[in-house]
Amino acid sequence: MTSAPLAARLTRVAGPLFFPVTAYGPDGALDLDAFRAHVRSGVDAGAAAVFACCGTGEFHALTPEEFGECVRAAVEETAGAVPVVAAAGYGTAIAVRYAEIAEAAGADGLLAMPPYLVVADQEGLLRHYSALAAATGLEVIVYQRDNAIFTPETVVELAKVDGVIGLKDGYGDLDLMQRILSAVRTEEPGRDFLYFNGLPTAELTGLAYRGIGISLYSSAVFAFAPEIALAFHRALNSGDDTTVNRLIDGFYRPLVELRSKGRGYAVSLVKAGVRLRGYDVGEVRTPLSEPQPAHIKELTEIIERGYTLLGDGDGDGDGEPGEPGEPGGTETNA
Numbered sequence: 346m347t348s349a350p351l352a353a354r355l356t357r358v359a360g361p362l363f364f365p366v367t368a369y370g371p372d373g374a375l376d377l378d379a380f381r382a383h384v385r386s387g388v389d390a391g392a393a394a395v396f397a398c399c400g401t402g403e404f405h406a407l408t409p410e411e412f413g414e415c416v417r418a419a420v421e422e423t424a425g426a427v428p429v430v431a432a433a434g435y436g437t438a439i440a441v442r443y444a445e446i447a448e449a450a451g452a453d454g455l456l457a458m459p460p461y462l463v464v465a466d467q468e469g470l471l472r473h474y475s476a477l478a479a480a481t482g483l484e485v486i487v488y489q490r491d492n493a494i495f496t497p498e499t500v501v502e503l504a505k506v507d508g509v510i511g512l513k514d515g516y517g518d519l520d521l522m523q524r525i526l527s528a529v530r531t532e533e534p535g536r537d538f539l540y541f542n543g544l545p546t547a548e549l550t551g552l553a554y555r556g557i558g559i560s561l562y563s564s565a566v567f568a569f570a571p572e573i574a575l576a577f578h579r580a581l582n583s584g585d586d587t588t589v590n591r592l593i594d595g596f597y598r599p600l601v602e603l604r605s606k607g608r609g610y611a612v613s614l615v616k617a618g619v620r621l622r623g624y625d626v627g628e629v630r631t632p633l634s635e636p637q638p639a640h641i642k643e644l645t646e647i648i649e650r651g652y653t654l655l656g657d658g659d660g661d662g663d664g665e666p667g668e669p670g671e672p673g674g675t676e677t678n679a
Contacts, residue, residue, distance in 0.1 A: 351454040351484040352510040354428050355539060358393035361564035361574045362541070364401040366616045367415060369627035375411050376627060377418050383568075383624050384422040390571035395419050396430045399456050401565055401615055404432040406630040413446040420451035430486065434458030437473050444481040454484045456513065459493035467499045478508035488543060490515030497521075497528035504529050504538045511539030513563070517550065523557050545611040546604065548574070549597045551581045552589060565611070566600070569618030573651045596651035603643055609633040610640075617641050621648065 368379035397419040398404050398412050416431045431447035433440045433455045478485045503509050542554040542562035567574035580588035604610045613629045617636050628635050
């Protein structure tokens, strides 16, 4: 943990937000060495922040003890170079417990996941996130998705809660997001509230979110193809829409279409991609399943095409994937 507020460190970032996968050994147990190597590689590649043990990191599958070990390892590997944000979720009491573990492990902030199973009304959601923020010294980003969808009025109230610094949108309703931004801007003028595009492959909707003023986004691609993710991030933020559209057409759209072919592929396909890069991070834990072999082959081809596109237009690559275990490598140890 650093003394600088998380909100200030995330306001203007020079790279994608990195959501590492959680590594397991052949026996299914936590592999902290592999996890550390994965985190370190992302920081070295230019990540602006590390979101540890969140959705891509299989928060749902970790014991509290494993969660604490992973967050601590991420904090140690980043060494203060970039902030570390950890998940907190389930019911209020358990979410508070995860917040305590994350704070003790040295995290800089929390990504508050939707409550487990129940569908709450707006008042209940507001009380839940307010209680979580009040119970921790860490700044909180609220994750909108699934059973935690907010009205503009509720987000205005969340923006008033001490410690709640932003909203990550994994729902994808741009009309709703525009109304949320407008309501907070109107009702809380001068409030520096952060907004994140948190859709599973956020780059695909990057232009649309940029159009309503949201430039921060989570990048699952950065976990397995950081050079592609960085090239896209630079292009999106510099207004190079030619490069943005080339990468969307040749890489991101095919990736999203592949992701739609399997349940849980928003996590398991990313983890397969990390293995293709040469990091032995193991398979996903149940109840998720591994991608079909044909889909891993298709993923390999999509990644190779993505690196070729870098060489085609912006000078950030030579158009050739690297050797296995190096940037752009395609060794599979799935």
